[in-house]
Amino acid sequence: MTTASDRRTIETCITALVRGYVRVPSDMGLPTSCEELLHTVGDQAVSSNAGGKRLRALLALAAYDAALATRGDGAGHEPMTRERMTELACAIEIFQTSALVHDDIIDDSDLRRGKPSAHKALATICADDGVGQSLGILLGDLLATASIDAASGAVEGSRHGPQILRAFLDMQRNVDVGQVLDLSVGLMPLDDPNLLERASLGVFRWKTASYTTIAPLELGFLCAGWSREQAGIHARAIGLPLGVAFQIEDDLLDAVGSSTGTGKPVGGDIREGKRTVLLADALSLSDDRDRRTLRSIFESDHRSDEDVTQVVAIFRRSGAVAQSEERIARLRRESATALDALPVGRGDRERLCDTCALFAARHSPDAD
Amino acid sequence: MTTASDRRTIETCITALVRGYVRVPSDMGLPTSCEELLHTVGDQAVSSNAGGKRLRALLALAAYDAALATRGDGAGHEPMTRERMTELACAIEIFQTSALVHDDIIDDSDLRRGKPSAHKALATICADDGVGQSLGILLGDLLATASIDAASGAVEGSRHGPQILRAFLDMQRNVDVGQVLDLSVGLMPLDDPNLLERASLGVFRWKTASYTTIAPLELGFLCAGWSREQAGIHARAIGLPLGVAFQIEDDLLDAVGSSTGTGKPVGGDIREGKRTVLLADALSLSDDRDRRTLRSIFESDHRSDEDVTQVVAIFRRSGAVAQSEERIARLRRESATALDALPVGRGDRERLCDTCALFAARHSPDAD
Numbered sequence: 001m002t003t004a005s006d007r008r009t010i011e012t013c014i015t016a017l018v019r020g021y022v023r024v025p026s027d028m029g030l031p032t033s034c035e036e037l038l039h040t041v042g043d044q045a046v047s048s049n050a051g052g053k054r055l056r057a058l059l060a061l062a063a064y065d066a067a068l069a070t071r072g073d074g075a076g077h078e079p080m081t082r083e084r085m086t087e088l089a090c091a092i093e094i095f096q097t098s099a100l101v102h103d104d105i106i107d108d109s110d111l112r113r114g115k116p117s118a119h120k121a122l123a124t125i126c127a128d129d130g131v132g133q134s135l136g137i138l139l140g141d142l143l144a145t146a147s148i149d150a151a152s153g154a155v156e157g158s159r160h161g162p163q164i165l166r167a168f169l170d171m172q173r174n175v176d177v178g179q180v181l182d183l184s185v186g187l188m189p190l191d192d193p194n195l196l197e198r199a200s201l202g203v204f205r206w207k208t209a210s211y212t213t214i215a216p217l218e219l220g221f222l223c224a225g226w227s228r229e230q231a232g233i234h235a236r237a238i239g240l241p242l243g244v245a246f247q248i249e250d251d252l253l254d255a256v257g258s259s260t261g262t263g264k265p266v267g268g269d270i271r272e273g274k275r276t277v278l279l280a281d282a283l284s285l286s287d288d289r290d291r292r293t294l295r296s297i298f299e300s301d302h303r304s305d306e307d308v309t310q311v312v313a314i315f316r317r318s319g320a321v322a323q324s325e326e327r328i329a330r331l332r333r334e335s336a337t338a339l340d341a342l343p344v345g346r347g348d349r350e351r352l353c354d355t356c357a358l359f360a361a362r363h364s365p366d367a368d
Numbered sequence: 369m370t371t372a373s374d375r376r377t378i379e380t381c382i383t384a385l386v387r388g389y390v391r392v393p394s395d396m397g398l399p400t401s402c403e404e405l406l407h408t409v410g411d412q413a414v415s416s417n418a419g420g421k422r423l424r425a426l427l428a429l430a431a432y433d434a435a436l437a438t439r440g441d442g443a444g445h446e447p448m449t450r451e452r453m454t455e456l457a458c459a460i461e462i463f464q465t466s467a468l469v470h471d472d473i474i475d476d477s478d479l480r481r482g483k484p485s486a487h488k489a490l491a492t493i494c495a496d497d498g499v500g501q502s503l504g505i506l507l508g509d510l511l512a513t514a515s516i517d518a519a520s521g522a523v524e525g526s527r528h529g530p531q532i533l534r535a536f537l538d539m540q541r542n543v544d545v546g547q548v549l550d551l552s553v554g555l556m557p558l559d560d561p562n563l564l565e566r567a568s569l570g571v572f573r574w575k576t577a578s579y580t581t582i583a584p585l586e587l588g589f590l591c592a593g594w595s596r597e598q599a600g601i602h603a604r605a606i607g608l609p610l611g612v613a614f615q616i617e618d619d620l621l622d623a624v625g626s627s628t629g630t631g632k633p634v635g636g637d638i639r640e641g642k643r644t645v646l647l648a649d650a651l652s653l654s655d656d657r658d659r660r661t662l663r664s665i666f667e668s669d670h671r672s673d674e675d676v677t678q679v680v681a682i683f684r685r686s687g688a689v690a691q692s693e694e695r696i697a698r699l700r701r702e703s704a705t706a707l708d709a710l711p712v713g714r715g716d717r718e719r720l721c722d723t724c725a726l727f728a729a730r731h732s733p734d735a736d
Contacts, residue, residue, distance in 0.1 A: 021541065030549065030570045031563050037552035038545065102509060106502040126555070134474040134551055137505060141470060142544045144509065148516055149537045156530050162520070169517045173389065176510045177406065181398065183502055184405035187494070195399050202398040 006086070010057050011050075013090045018045045021146040040125055041139055044118055045146075048139070049097045051113040055358055056096060056216045057089035062355035063220025063235075066348040071225070077160045079225035087154035088219055091147045091168065096211060098143030099175055105136050106179075107272060144172070164222050167231075171215035178206030185275050190283060190295050197280035201244065204277075208250075209243025213359065237338035238356070245331035246359045251276040252324045255312055267308040273298050277327070282320035290314045332360060374454070378425050379418075381458045386413045389514040408493055409507055412486055413514075416507070417465045419481040423726055424464060424584045425457035430723035431588025431603075434716040439593070445528045447593035455522035456587055459515045459536065464579060466511030467543055473504050474547075475640060512540070532590050535599075539583035546575030553643050558651060558663050565648035569612065576618075577611025581727065605706035606724070613699035614727045619644040620692045623680055635676040641666050645695070646688050654686035700728060 022042040024035050064085045080088075103109075104117035111117060116124065118139055123132020151168040155161030181203040188196055218235035222228065254269045255278060269276060279298065283291055294314055297307045315321050339353055390410040392403050432453045448456075471477075472485035479485060484492065486507055491500020519536040523529030549571040556564055585607045589599035622637045623646060637644060647666065651659055662682055665675045683689050707721055 022545075028570065031556075031567045033556060034549050034552040034567050034571065037555070038548050041548050102505050106505060131551060131555065135548065137470050137474060137508075138544060138547050138551070140505075141508070141512065141547075142541070144512060145516075145537060145540045145544060148513075149541070152530070152533060152537060161530065162524050165520060169513060169520060172513045173510070173517070176506060176513060177390075179506050179509075180406050180409050180503065181402050183499060183506070184402040187405070187499065188399075188401060199399045199402050202396065203402065 006058065006061060007054060009086055010054050010090055010093070013086060014049050014093055015046055017087075017090060017150045018042075018049050018094060018143070018146060021045075021149060022142055037126075037135075040122070041135055041142070044122055044135075045139060045143060047115070047121070048101055048112070048118045048143070049094060051115065052093060052096070053358075054093060056092045056212060057086075058358065059213065059355050060089040060092060060216035060220040060223075061085060062352045063217045064224045065220075066342070066344045066352040067221045067224035067226055069348055070344050076225040076227045076230070078158075080155070080158050080164075080223040084154050084158070085220070085223045088151055088164070088168070088223060089216070091150035091154060092171075092211065092216055092219070094143055094150060095147035095172060095175075098140050098147060099179070099211075101136055101140040101143060103179070105133055105140075106183075109268070148172070160222070163228055164219065167215065167218055167222060167228070171211050171219075174206050174210035174215075178203060178208070178210060182207045186273075188275055190275075190279075190298055193280045193283035196275055197277060197284070200275060200277045200280055204244045204247040205240060208247040209240050212246055213239035213243035215239075234338070234342055238335050238342070240335075241331040241338070242335040242356055242359055245328045245335070248277055248324050248328050248331070249360070251278050252321065252328075255315055256321055267312065270308045270311045271303050273303060278315055278320050278324050281323045282315050282318045285320055285323065286314055286318035290318060328360075374426065374429060375422060377454055378422050378458055378461070381454060382417050382461055383414055385455075385458060385518045386410075386417050386462060386511070386514060389413075389517060390510055405494075405503075408490070409503055409510070412490055412503075413507060413511060415483070415489070416469055416480070416486045416511070417462060419483070420461060420464070421726070422461060424460045424580060425454075426726065427581065427723050428457040428460060428584035428588040428591075429453060430720045431585045432592045433588075434710070434712045434720040435589045435592035435594055435599075437716055438712050444593040444595045444598070446526075448523070448526050448532075448591040452522045452526070453588070453591045456519055456532070456536070456591060457584070459518035459522060460539075460579065460584055460587070462511055462518060463515035463540060463543075466508050466515060467547070467579075469504055469508040469511060471547070473501055473508075474551075477636070516540070528590070531596055532587065535583065535586055535590060535596070539579050539587075542574050542578035542583075546571060546573075546578060550575045554641075556643055558643075558647075558666055561648045561651035564643055564651070565645060568643060568645045568648055572612045572615040573608060576615040577608050580614055581607035581611035583607075602706070602710055606703050606710070609699040609702040609706070610724055610727055613696045613703070616645055616692050616696050616699070617728070619646050620689065620696075623683055624689055635680065638676045638679045639671050641671060646683055646692050649691045650683050650686045650688035653688055653691065654682055658682045658686060696728075 019042065022045045024038050024042070028035060064082065068079055100112060101118045104112055105119050109117050110120055115121070119132045119136025122135040122139070123129045126132055126135070148168070152165055155164045158164070185196070185199045185203050188199060190196065214235050217239045218231045221231035221235060251269060255267060257266060279294070283294055286294065294311065297303055297311055335356065336353070339349060339356065342349055342352070387410065390413045392406050392410070396403060432450065436447055468480060469486045472480055473487050477485050478488050483489070487500045487504025490503040490507070491497045494500055494503070516536065520533055523532045526532070553564070553567045553571050556567060558564065582603050586599050586603035589603060590596065619637060623635060625634060647662070651662055654662065661678065665671055665679055703724065704721070707717060707724065710717055710720070
């Protein structure tokens with residue numbers, strides 16, 4: 001069962017992995033100023049990795065714990081140790097941070113986990129926005145490779161290591177593809193809310209569910225010795241609706257939550273003009289006047305504080321907020337049903353269920 | 369021996385790997401506009417990978433061929449097939465392209481291999497500079513993971529696969545670190561030419577020699593069955609001076625070459641204000657007046673065509689160009705001496721020597 005001690009182990013492990021990876025080689029023999037910049041990037045790597053709720057790592061561990069007691073479909077293999085599983089779980093977290101660092105450059109976001117985003121922090125240290133962005137790109141690259149390096153180290157020596165590493169690499173690919181798809185949704189016109197709804201929901205599978213819920217579950221099952229087929233089927237059945245619900249709630253919190261809850265300014269998505277399911281629903285459900293207002297606000301180049309307030313009001317009175325809440329509830333039920341069908345003991349299932357519930361309790365101040 | 373047929377195989381293999389990786393999943397069910405953007409990124413991935421001289425892949429294959437006939441120090445293992453070696457060699461090329469895509473964003477470069485750089489091409493297609501840059505970041509991410517995916521596929525099933533994959537990941541890390549160090553050199557003041565010289569030359573190991581010469585040699589030796597220790601020692605002895613010479617020549621060609629030879633505009637480095645060994649030498653060797661001119665030009669925010677012409681003239685008359693040529697010749701001799709000490713047959717060594725010579729013959733129109 002995942003515990004407070006797991007959380008501490010995860011934090012220590014992530015810091016050690018990142019620190020070890022972005023270190024200054026001892027035989028470098030370079031001028032101090034060169035080594036200093038590498039130290040700065042190394043410190044930022046550690047700092048960017050700090051402060052996450054570790055939901056993905058905890059889910060991977062919980063899936064492993066639940067699956068370990070059963071042989072699954074019998075086509076599986078020798079399980080990995082829990083220590084190795086923990087390292088792999090940390091690799092998922094490091095990969096997430098790498099994606100967030102690049103995502104914040106793409107979205108030009110100032111804040112992440114309640115602190116300046118990586119490229120902004122680096123820009124401040126170097127007193128140069130361009131250098132900050134360049135270092136942010138390189139930091140994201142370093143962390144992405146660091147995560148694969150960590151995953152590769154975790155599975156080394158295991159006969160099914162290559163299979164598990166492949167699942168890890170597939171996760172990265174799906175997220176990269178999802179990020180491209182996310183940009184494509186951002187470019188969609190607003191004249192067809194149904195199309196926008198279908199696109200947004202479809203993209204959530206790739207950009208969010210892939211690494212938030214599906215891959216942690218799959219990697220946990222695989223490390224417990226389950227076959228790739230069985231691990232994949234159950235991970236998707238439980239993880240896809242859970243991950244999509246997670247993203248819908250994320251977008252909902254951005255509009256009607258508090259910045260203490262997300263570490264990001266409220267209404268940030270609206271200010272960016274981001275196309276969301278919430279917006280698609282509001283366009284579908286509102287009257288002509290509100291629909292025209294929404295389109296004119298979202299089609300303009302910039303959005304003021306007043307615009308944000310107005311959009312939030314329309315999101316509420318159109319019923320879009322309520323509809324997102326219904327979507328979330330429906331998807332969570334779907335995920336729970338799939339969890340019921342998981343071939344594990346009752347106690348194990350309940351504990352996994354508790355961890356899945358963490359994905360639905362993000363109104364607390366330390367939410368990811 | 370590497371042949372024209374190897375070159376064709378390499379091109380086909382790279383395109384197949386990239387196309388297969390950045391494909392639209394068949395069960396995606398997304399609106400056409402979303403899938404279209406993914407197609408666009410996929411096409412750009414193929415196009416960005418085209419047009420390279422494949423020096424790194426050819427060097428890896430040549431190292432493999434040379435090393436295959438001997439057992440090395442006897443501590444080695446079963447060699448991989450030449451087909452698998454070719455896939456791994458292509459993975460190095462794909463990784464290079466991923467690094468170039470991000471590097472062109474960092475340097476804000478318009479051209480690469482004689483065509484628009486990836487983010488510029490994507491900006492043109494999407495008629496939006498911001499979207500072009502965002503897609504460029506994601507394309508670099510996709511290609512970096514694609515290269516590891518390809519490397520991981522190439523070594524799968526080999527008992528020493530994890531060791532070879534580790535060498536591949538180390539290469540990526542070294543290049544990422546090298547890129548950060550390269551930025552640090554770019555931030556150095558110009559009042560200490562000796563420090564600048566030491567920094568530039570030191571950074572070349574990480575940002576260039578790492579993946580241009582050292583890793584191809586090391587991976588070739590490893591795949592031929594040599595031990596990690598022996599592969600590493602010889603790869604560094606031959607590859608480090610060869611790779612540093614390659615980078616010095618690259619900087620030299622940028623200043624005094626032709627744009628047909630490099631696919632990049634002449635004087636691009638000078639226009640960017642890039643700190644190079646050439647600049648360090650010119651600062652050391654020129655008289656007070658020229659030194660003041662260099663500093664004032666390189667310390668200002670922008671450099672005109674006239675500035676570029678003036679800098680090139682100072683590079684020549686100070687003796688910095690001649691000094692770079694001497695540096696290159698000295699490093700090549702050092703590399704040749706290390707090659708002489710390689711424990712392989714005479715014919716094998718000569719063929720590897722021929723491939724190393726490709727790194728010194730870049731005045732041809734298709735240079736990388």
